[in-house]
Amino acid sequence: MENMRDEFPPLKNDLLLRVLRGEEVERPPCWLMRQAGRYLPEYHEAKGGRDFFETCRDAEIASEITIQPIKHFQGLIDAAIIFSDILVIPQAMGMKVEMIEGKGPSFPHPLREVSDVIEVLDYKVDVLKELDWAFKSINLTRWKLNGEVPLFGFCGGPWTLLVYMTEGGGSRIFRYAKQWINEHPDLCKRLLQRITDVAVEFLSQQVVAGAQVLQVFESWGGELSSLDFDEFSLPYLKQIVSKVPRRLQELGITEKIPMIVFAKNSWYALDKLCDSGFDAVSLDWTWDPKEAVSINKGRVTLQGNLDPGVIYGSKEVITKKTEEMIKRFGGGKKNYIVNFGHGTSPFMDPEQIRFFLEECHRIGSKK
Numbered sequence: 001m002e003n004m005r006d007e008f009p010p011l012k013n014d015l016l017l018r019v020l021r022g023e024e025v026e027r028p029p030c031w032l033m034r035q036a037g038r039y040l041p042e043y044h045e046a047k048g049g050r051d052f053f054e055t056c057r058d059a060e061i062a063s064e065i066t067i068q069p070i071k072h073f074q075g076l077i078d079a080a081i082i083f084s085d086i087l088v089i090p091q092a093m094g095m096k097v098e099m100i101e102g103k104g105p106s107f108p109h110p111l112r113e114v115s116d117v118i119e120v121l122d123y124k125v126d127v128l129k130e131l132d133w134a135f136k137s138i139n140l141t142r143w144k145l146n147g148e149v150p151l152f153g154f155c156g157g158p159w160t161l162l163v164y165m166t167e168g169g170g171s172r173i174f175r176y177a178k179q180w181i182n183e184h185p186d187l188c189k190r191l192l193q194r195i196t197d198v199a200v201e202f203l204s205q206q207v208v209a210g211a212q213v214l215q216v217f218e219s220w221g222g223e224l225s226s227l228d229f230d231e232f233s234l235p236y237l238k239q240i241v242s243k244v245p246r247r248l249q250e251l252g253i254t255e256k257i258p259m260i261v262f263a264k265n266s267w268y269a270l271d272k273l274c275d276s277g278f279d280a281v282s283l284d285w286t287w288d289p290k291e292a293v294s295i296n297k298g299r300v301t302l303q304g305n306l307d308p309g310v311i312y313g314s315k316e317v318i319t320k321k322t323e324e325m326i327k328r329f330g331g332g333k334k335n336y337i338v339n340f341g342h343g344t345s346p347f348m349d350p351e352q353i354r355f356f357l358e359e360c361h362r363i364g365s366k367k
Protein backbone atom coordinates (compact mmCIF):
# COMPACT_ATOMS: atom_id res chain seq x y z
CA MET A 1 0.00 0.00 0.00
CA GLU A 2 2.89 2.33 0.87
CA ASN A 3 3.98 3.65 -2.49
CA MET A 4 0.59 3.69 -4.09
CA ARG A 5 -0.26 7.32 -3.34
CA ASP A 6 1.32 8.59 -6.55
CA GLU A 7 -0.58 6.12 -8.70
CA PHE A 8 -4.11 7.14 -7.77
CA PRO A 9 -6.21 8.69 -10.56
CA PRO A 10 -5.43 12.44 -10.84
CA LEU A 11 -7.66 14.84 -8.88
CA LYS A 12 -10.20 16.61 -11.08
CA ASN A 13 -11.66 18.96 -8.44
CA ASP A 14 -9.05 20.57 -6.20
CA LEU A 15 -11.23 23.51 -5.05
CA LEU A 16 -11.05 22.46 -1.38
CA LEU A 17 -7.28 22.03 -1.47
CA ARG A 18 -6.81 25.42 -3.15
CA VAL A 19 -8.85 27.19 -0.47
CA LEU A 20 -6.89 25.42 2.23
CA ARG A 21 -3.68 26.74 0.63
CA GLY A 22 -5.12 30.24 1.09
CA GLU A 23 -5.80 30.81 -2.61
CA GLU A 24 -8.61 32.89 -4.02
CA VAL A 25 -11.26 30.69 -5.68
CA GLU A 26 -14.28 30.99 -7.98
CA ARG A 27 -16.74 29.82 -5.28
CA PRO A 28 -16.47 28.24 -1.83
CA PRO A 29 -16.08 24.45 -1.73
CA CYS A 30 -19.00 22.54 -0.16
CA TRP A 31 -19.16 19.38 1.90
CA LEU A 32 -21.26 18.33 4.91
CA MET A 33 -20.42 16.66 8.17
CA ARG A 34 -22.14 13.24 8.18
CA GLN A 35 -22.95 13.68 4.50
CA ALA A 36 -23.18 9.88 4.20
CA GLY A 37 -25.78 8.31 6.40
CA ARG A 38 -29.32 7.67 7.36
CA TYR A 39 -31.07 10.52 5.52
CA LEU A 40 -30.09 8.88 2.20
CA PRO A 41 -32.30 5.93 1.17
CA GLU A 42 -29.34 4.34 -0.65
CA TYR A 43 -27.42 4.24 2.67
CA HIS A 44 -30.04 1.90 4.17
CA GLU A 45 -29.94 -0.20 1.03
CA ALA A 46 -26.16 -0.61 1.11
CA LYS A 47 -26.04 -1.22 4.88
CA GLY A 48 -28.87 -3.74 4.79
CA GLY A 49 -29.42 -5.31 8.19
CA ARG A 50 -25.72 -5.15 9.07
CA ASP A 51 -24.27 -3.81 12.28
CA PHE A 52 -22.83 -0.28 12.00
CA PHE A 53 -19.20 -1.17 12.82
CA GLU A 54 -19.38 -4.25 10.61
CA THR A 55 -20.41 -1.89 7.78
CA CYS A 56 -17.43 0.38 8.52
CA ARG A 57 -15.05 -2.58 8.42
CA ASP A 58 -16.26 -3.83 5.05
CA ALA A 59 -14.14 -1.84 2.55
CA GLU A 60 -16.48 -2.58 -0.35
CA ILE A 61 -19.61 -1.30 1.45
CA ALA A 62 -17.89 1.54 3.35
CA SER A 63 -16.37 2.89 0.12
CA GLU A 64 -19.75 2.66 -1.60
CA ILE A 65 -21.43 4.59 1.25
CA THR A 66 -18.63 7.20 1.22
CA ILE A 67 -19.27 7.91 -2.46
CA GLN A 68 -23.09 7.92 -2.22
CA PRO A 69 -23.47 11.64 -1.43
CA ILE A 70 -20.97 12.55 -4.17
CA LYS A 71 -23.11 10.64 -6.69
CA HIS A 72 -26.43 11.71 -5.22
CA PHE A 73 -25.58 15.42 -5.38
CA GLN A 74 -23.64 15.14 -8.65
CA GLY A 75 -21.21 18.06 -8.94
CA LEU A 76 -22.48 19.83 -5.83
CA ILE A 77 -20.16 18.32 -3.19
CA ASP A 78 -16.43 19.05 -3.31
CA ALA A 79 -15.05 16.43 -0.89
CA ALA A 80 -15.77 12.92 0.34
CA ILE A 81 -15.23 11.80 3.96
CA ILE A 82 -14.44 8.19 4.63
CA PHE A 83 -17.34 6.26 6.17
CA SER A 84 -16.16 5.26 9.64
CA ASP A 85 -16.52 6.61 13.17
CA ILE A 86 -14.51 8.47 15.79
CA LEU A 87 -14.98 5.53 18.19
CA VAL A 88 -12.68 3.22 16.24
CA ILE A 89 -9.76 4.62 18.27
CA PRO A 90 -11.16 3.36 21.60
CA GLN A 91 -11.79 0.05 19.83
CA ALA A 92 -8.15 -0.07 18.69
CA MET A 93 -7.17 0.64 22.33
CA GLY A 94 -8.88 -2.56 23.39
CA MET A 95 -12.32 -1.26 24.38
CA LYS A 96 -15.55 -2.80 23.16
CA VAL A 97 -17.98 -0.38 21.49
CA GLU A 98 -21.40 -1.27 20.14
CA MET A 99 -23.77 0.83 18.06
CA ILE A 100 -27.30 0.42 19.31
CA GLU A 101 -30.13 1.24 16.88
CA GLY A 102 -32.01 4.31 17.95
CA LYS A 103 -29.69 4.93 20.90
CA GLY A 104 -26.19 5.46 19.54
CA PRO A 105 -22.80 4.21 20.68
CA SER A 106 -22.48 2.18 23.85
CA PHE A 107 -19.45 0.84 25.76
CA PRO A 108 -20.36 -2.26 27.81
CA HIS A 109 -17.30 -1.64 30.01
CA PRO A 110 -16.64 2.10 30.35
CA LEU A 111 -13.68 3.39 32.39
CA ARG A 112 -14.95 3.75 35.94
CA GLU A 113 -12.04 2.70 38.19
CA VAL A 114 -8.38 3.76 38.19
CA SER A 115 -7.53 0.14 37.40
CA ASP A 116 -9.68 0.36 34.22
CA VAL A 117 -7.57 3.27 32.97
CA ILE A 118 -4.32 1.53 33.88
CA GLU A 119 -5.50 -1.48 31.91
CA VAL A 120 -6.07 0.69 28.82
CA LEU A 121 -2.69 2.39 29.31
CA ASP A 122 -1.03 -1.03 29.54
CA TYR A 123 -2.70 -2.22 26.34
CA LYS A 124 -0.22 -2.30 23.47
CA VAL A 125 -1.87 -0.68 20.45
CA ASP A 126 -0.82 -1.77 16.99
CA VAL A 127 -2.52 0.86 14.81
CA LEU A 128 -1.61 -0.74 11.48
CA LYS A 129 -2.99 -4.07 12.58
CA GLU A 130 -6.06 -2.99 14.57
CA LEU A 131 -7.21 -0.40 12.03
CA ASP A 132 -6.02 -2.19 8.94
CA TRP A 133 -9.61 -2.29 7.62
CA ALA A 134 -9.77 1.53 7.72
CA PHE A 135 -6.67 1.87 5.56
CA LYS A 136 -7.97 -0.70 3.08
CA SER A 137 -11.26 1.16 2.92
CA ILE A 138 -9.55 4.53 2.28
CA ASN A 139 -7.37 2.98 -0.39
CA LEU A 140 -10.29 1.37 -2.21
CA THR A 141 -12.33 4.57 -1.93
CA ARG A 142 -9.54 6.59 -3.58
CA TRP A 143 -9.65 4.22 -6.55
CA LYS A 144 -13.44 4.23 -6.77
CA LEU A 145 -13.62 8.04 -6.45
CA ASN A 146 -11.52 8.21 -9.61
CA GLY A 147 -10.26 11.68 -8.69
CA GLU A 148 -13.72 13.28 -8.65
CA VAL A 149 -13.12 15.02 -5.30
CA PRO A 150 -10.50 14.81 -2.52
CA LEU A 151 -10.99 12.32 0.31
CA PHE A 152 -11.02 13.23 4.02
CA GLY A 153 -9.58 11.03 6.72
CA PHE A 154 -10.55 11.89 10.30
CA CYS A 155 -10.40 11.03 13.98
CA GLY A 156 -11.99 12.13 17.24
CA GLY A 157 -10.36 14.71 19.48
CA PRO A 158 -8.68 13.15 22.55
CA TRP A 159 -11.02 14.87 25.04
CA THR A 160 -14.13 13.79 23.11
CA LEU A 161 -12.86 10.21 23.05
CA LEU A 162 -12.12 10.35 26.80
CA VAL A 163 -15.74 11.46 27.32
CA TYR A 164 -17.08 8.44 25.40
CA MET A 165 -14.65 6.05 27.09
CA THR A 166 -15.65 7.18 30.60
CA GLU A 167 -19.34 7.92 30.08
CA GLY A 168 -19.84 4.76 28.04
CA GLY A 169 -21.86 6.64 25.41
CA GLY A 170 -23.32 10.07 24.75
CA SER A 171 -24.30 12.15 27.76
CA ARG A 172 -26.15 15.25 28.84
CA ILE A 173 -24.56 15.68 32.25
CA PHE A 174 -21.01 14.31 31.81
CA ARG A 175 -20.91 13.05 35.36
CA TYR A 176 -18.08 10.57 34.83
CA ALA A 177 -15.90 12.58 32.45
CA LYS A 178 -16.08 15.61 34.78
CA GLN A 179 -15.39 13.46 37.81
CA TRP A 180 -12.34 11.99 36.08
CA ILE A 181 -10.70 15.29 35.12
CA ASN A 182 -11.36 16.80 38.54
CA GLU A 183 -10.54 13.80 40.67
CA HIS A 184 -7.66 12.31 38.67
CA PRO A 185 -6.31 15.03 36.37
CA ASP A 186 -2.86 13.47 36.02
CA LEU A 187 -4.17 10.05 35.13
CA CYS A 188 -6.53 11.71 32.62
CA LYS A 189 -3.56 13.43 31.02
CA ARG A 190 -1.75 10.11 30.66
CA LEU A 191 -4.85 8.72 28.96
CA LEU A 192 -5.24 11.80 26.73
CA GLN A 193 -1.57 11.45 25.77
CA ARG A 194 -2.06 7.81 24.81
CA ILE A 195 -5.15 8.66 22.73
CA THR A 196 -3.14 11.46 21.07
CA ASP A 197 -0.31 9.09 20.17
CA VAL A 198 -2.77 6.65 18.61
CA ALA A 199 -4.56 9.50 16.79
CA VAL A 200 -1.28 10.78 15.29
CA GLU A 201 -0.41 7.34 13.96
CA PHE A 202 -3.98 6.68 12.78
CA LEU A 203 -4.24 9.98 10.87
CA SER A 204 -0.76 9.56 9.35
CA GLN A 205 -1.53 6.03 8.17
CA GLN A 206 -4.84 7.25 6.71
CA VAL A 207 -2.76 9.62 4.57
CA VAL A 208 -0.42 6.80 3.55
CA ALA A 209 -3.54 4.86 2.52
CA GLY A 210 -4.81 7.79 0.43
CA ALA A 211 -6.49 10.48 2.58
CA GLN A 212 -5.83 13.94 1.10
CA VAL A 213 -7.13 16.13 3.92
CA LEU A 214 -7.75 15.45 7.64
CA GLN A 215 -10.33 16.61 10.16
CA VAL A 216 -10.26 16.22 13.95
CA PHE A 217 -13.71 16.18 15.61
CA GLU A 218 -13.59 17.58 19.16
CA SER A 219 -17.37 17.34 19.37
CA TRP A 220 -17.58 17.66 23.18
CA GLY A 221 -15.13 20.58 23.35
CA GLY A 222 -17.84 22.95 24.52
CA GLU A 223 -18.47 20.92 27.67
CA LEU A 224 -15.17 22.15 29.11
CA SER A 225 -14.62 25.50 30.77
CA SER A 226 -12.22 27.76 28.91
CA LEU A 227 -9.43 26.98 31.41
CA ASP A 228 -10.11 23.23 31.30
CA PHE A 229 -10.10 23.36 27.50
CA ASP A 230 -6.57 24.80 27.72
CA GLU A 231 -5.58 21.90 29.94
CA PHE A 232 -7.50 18.88 28.65
CA SER A 233 -8.16 19.58 24.98
CA LEU A 234 -6.02 22.23 23.28
CA PRO A 235 -2.55 20.83 24.11
CA TYR A 236 -3.51 17.48 22.57
CA LEU A 237 -5.08 19.04 19.45
CA LYS A 238 -1.86 21.03 19.02
CA GLN A 239 0.24 17.91 19.38
CA ILE A 240 -1.82 16.18 16.71
CA VAL A 241 -1.40 19.01 14.22
CA SER A 242 2.33 19.33 14.82
CA LYS A 243 3.15 15.62 15.00
CA VAL A 244 1.23 14.34 11.96
CA PRO A 245 3.45 16.20 9.43
CA ARG A 246 6.58 14.92 11.20
CA ARG A 247 5.28 11.36 11.14
CA LEU A 248 4.36 11.75 7.47
CA GLN A 249 7.91 12.82 6.69
CA GLU A 250 9.17 9.66 8.39
CA LEU A 251 6.72 7.70 6.27
CA GLY A 252 8.10 9.33 3.11
CA ILE A 253 5.25 11.76 2.43
CA THR A 254 6.57 15.27 1.92
CA GLU A 255 3.40 16.79 0.46
CA LYS A 256 1.57 19.15 2.83
CA ILE A 257 -1.67 17.58 4.04
CA PRO A 258 -4.17 20.21 5.22
CA MET A 259 -5.79 19.69 8.63
CA ILE A 260 -9.10 21.02 9.98
CA VAL A 261 -10.28 21.13 13.60
CA PHE A 262 -13.92 21.17 14.72
CA ALA A 263 -14.23 21.99 18.42
CA LYS A 264 -17.98 22.21 18.82
CA ASN A 265 -19.27 25.00 21.08
CA SER A 266 -15.74 25.98 22.15
CA TRP A 267 -16.38 29.62 21.25
CA TYR A 268 -13.93 30.87 23.87
CA ALA A 269 -11.11 29.01 22.12
CA LEU A 270 -11.46 30.43 18.59
CA ASP A 271 -8.55 32.84 18.85
CA LYS A 272 -6.27 30.09 20.17
CA LEU A 273 -7.48 27.58 17.58
CA CYS A 274 -6.61 30.09 14.83
CA ASP A 275 -3.02 29.97 16.14
CA SER A 276 -2.91 26.24 16.85
CA GLY A 277 -1.40 25.16 13.52
CA PHE A 278 -4.58 23.83 11.89
CA ASP A 279 -5.22 25.13 8.37
CA ALA A 280 -8.91 25.56 9.03
CA VAL A 281 -11.29 25.85 11.98
CA SER A 282 -14.81 24.50 11.61
CA LEU A 283 -17.51 26.49 13.40
CA ASP A 284 -20.80 25.37 14.92
CA TRP A 285 -23.93 27.42 14.18
CA THR A 286 -23.84 29.46 17.37
CA TRP A 287 -21.26 31.75 15.71
CA ASP A 288 -22.18 34.87 13.80
CA PRO A 289 -19.70 34.31 10.94
CA LYS A 290 -18.84 38.02 10.88
CA GLU A 291 -17.62 37.89 14.46
CA ALA A 292 -15.56 34.75 13.79
CA VAL A 293 -14.02 36.39 10.71
CA SER A 294 -13.01 39.42 12.75
CA ILE A 295 -11.41 37.25 15.45
CA ASN A 296 -9.62 35.14 12.85
CA LYS A 297 -8.07 38.09 10.99
CA GLY A 298 -7.25 35.91 7.99
CA ARG A 299 -5.03 33.47 9.90
CA VAL A 300 -6.90 30.29 8.88
CA THR A 301 -9.75 29.14 6.64
CA LEU A 302 -13.11 29.05 8.40
CA GLN A 303 -15.60 26.25 7.76
CA GLY A 304 -19.28 26.10 8.57
CA ASN A 305 -21.71 26.91 9.93
CA LEU A 306 -25.36 26.67 8.89
CA ASP A 307 -27.66 25.32 11.59
CA PRO A 308 -28.58 21.99 9.96
CA GLY A 309 -32.11 22.63 11.25
CA VAL A 310 -32.51 25.23 8.47
CA ILE A 311 -32.93 22.26 6.11
CA TYR A 312 -36.36 21.69 7.70
CA GLY A 313 -37.43 25.17 6.55
CA SER A 314 -38.93 26.38 3.28
CA LYS A 315 -36.81 27.09 0.20
CA GLU A 316 -37.19 30.81 0.90
CA VAL A 317 -35.79 30.36 4.40
CA ILE A 318 -32.89 28.23 3.10
CA THR A 319 -32.04 30.90 0.51
CA LYS A 320 -32.20 33.74 3.01
CA LYS A 321 -30.08 32.02 5.67
CA THR A 322 -27.56 30.72 3.12
CA GLU A 323 -27.16 34.18 1.60
CA GLU A 324 -26.64 35.66 5.04
CA MET A 325 -24.10 33.01 5.98
CA ILE A 326 -21.97 33.36 2.84
CA LYS A 327 -22.12 37.16 2.97
CA ARG A 328 -21.10 37.21 6.63
CA PHE A 329 -18.18 34.87 5.88
CA GLY A 330 -16.99 37.51 3.39
CA GLY A 331 -18.53 36.27 0.15
CA GLY A 332 -16.82 32.91 -0.08
CA LYS A 333 -13.98 33.59 -2.51
CA LYS A 334 -11.22 33.11 0.04
CA ASN A 335 -10.62 31.35 3.38
CA TYR A 336 -14.07 29.80 3.48
CA ILE A 337 -15.55 26.29 3.18
CA VAL A 338 -19.32 25.70 3.24
CA ASN A 339 -20.54 23.19 5.83
CA PHE A 340 -23.21 22.72 8.45
CA GLY A 341 -22.48 23.67 12.06
CA HIS A 342 -22.85 19.97 12.90
CA GLY A 343 -23.89 16.78 11.12
CA THR A 344 -26.91 15.92 9.01
CA SER A 345 -29.80 14.18 10.75
CA PRO A 346 -31.76 11.10 9.62
CA PHE A 347 -34.92 13.24 9.32
CA MET A 348 -33.60 15.49 6.58
CA ASP A 349 -35.05 15.52 3.09
CA PRO A 350 -32.20 15.00 0.59
CA GLU A 351 -34.00 17.31 -1.86
CA GLN A 352 -33.83 20.16 0.65
CA ILE A 353 -30.10 19.48 1.08
CA ARG A 354 -29.71 19.53 -2.69
CA PHE A 355 -31.42 22.91 -2.81
CA PHE A 356 -29.08 24.23 -0.09
CA LEU A 357 -26.02 23.04 -2.03
CA GLU A 358 -27.33 24.57 -5.28
CA GLU A 359 -27.86 27.85 -3.48
CA CYS A 360 -24.31 27.73 -2.11
CA HIS A 361 -23.00 27.30 -5.66
CA ARG A 362 -25.21 30.10 -7.02
CA ILE A 363 -24.61 32.60 -4.21
CA GLY A 364 -20.95 31.68 -3.77
CA SER A 365 -20.23 32.18 -7.52
CA LYS A 366 -21.58 35.74 -7.62
CA LYS A 367 -18.98 38.28 -8.67
Ligand SMILES: Cc1c2[nH]c(c1CCC(=O)O)Cc1[nH]c(c(CCC(=O)O)c1C)Cc1[nH]c(c(CCC(=O)O)c1C)Cc1[nH]c(c(C)c1CCC(=O)O)C2
Residues within 6 Å of the ligand: 032, 033, 034, 035, 036, 037, 038, 052, 081, 082, 083, 084, 085, 086, 087, 099, 101, 102, 103, 104, 105, 154, 170, 217, 219, 343
Ligand atom coordinates in the same frame (compact mmCIF):
# COMPACT_ATOMS: atom_id res chain seq x y z
C1 LIG B 1 -19.41 12.29 18.01
C2 LIG B 1 -19.15 11.52 16.73
C3 LIG B 1 -19.42 10.14 16.52
N1 LIG B 1 -19.02 9.86 15.23
C4 LIG B 1 -18.53 10.97 14.61
C5 LIG B 1 -18.56 12.03 15.55
C6 LIG B 1 -18.01 13.41 15.34
C7 LIG B 1 -18.98 14.27 14.61
C8 LIG B 1 -20.14 14.68 15.47
O1 LIG B 1 -19.94 15.37 16.45
O2 LIG B 1 -21.26 14.27 15.10
C9 LIG B 1 -17.97 11.11 13.27
C10 LIG B 1 -18.60 10.39 12.16
N2 LIG B 1 -19.57 9.42 12.18
C11 LIG B 1 -19.84 9.01 10.92
C12 LIG B 1 -18.99 9.69 10.03
C13 LIG B 1 -18.89 9.30 8.58
C14 LIG B 1 -18.58 10.25 7.58
C15 LIG B 1 -19.65 11.21 7.18
O3 LIG B 1 -20.51 10.85 6.38
O4 LIG B 1 -19.59 12.40 7.59
C16 LIG B 1 -18.25 10.59 10.79
C17 LIG B 1 -17.24 11.63 10.32
C18 LIG B 1 -20.83 8.01 10.51
C19 LIG B 1 -21.90 7.62 11.45
N3 LIG B 1 -21.80 7.41 12.80
C20 LIG B 1 -22.99 6.97 13.28
C21 LIG B 1 -23.94 6.87 12.23
C22 LIG B 1 -25.35 6.35 12.34
C23 LIG B 1 -25.24 4.86 12.40
C24 LIG B 1 -26.45 4.09 11.90
O5 LIG B 1 -26.50 3.79 10.70
O6 LIG B 1 -27.31 3.76 12.74
C25 LIG B 1 -23.25 7.27 11.05
C26 LIG B 1 -23.78 7.28 9.67
C27 LIG B 1 -23.24 6.60 14.69
C28 LIG B 1 -22.70 7.47 15.73
N4 LIG B 1 -21.39 7.74 15.95
C29 LIG B 1 -21.26 8.63 17.00
C30 LIG B 1 -22.54 8.89 17.50
C31 LIG B 1 -22.86 9.82 18.65
C32 LIG B 1 -23.44 8.15 16.72
C33 LIG B 1 -24.94 8.04 16.89
C34 LIG B 1 -25.51 9.26 16.28
C35 LIG B 1 -26.91 9.06 15.81
O7 LIG B 1 -27.58 8.08 16.16
O8 LIG B 1 -27.29 9.94 15.04
C36 LIG B 1 -19.97 9.17 17.48
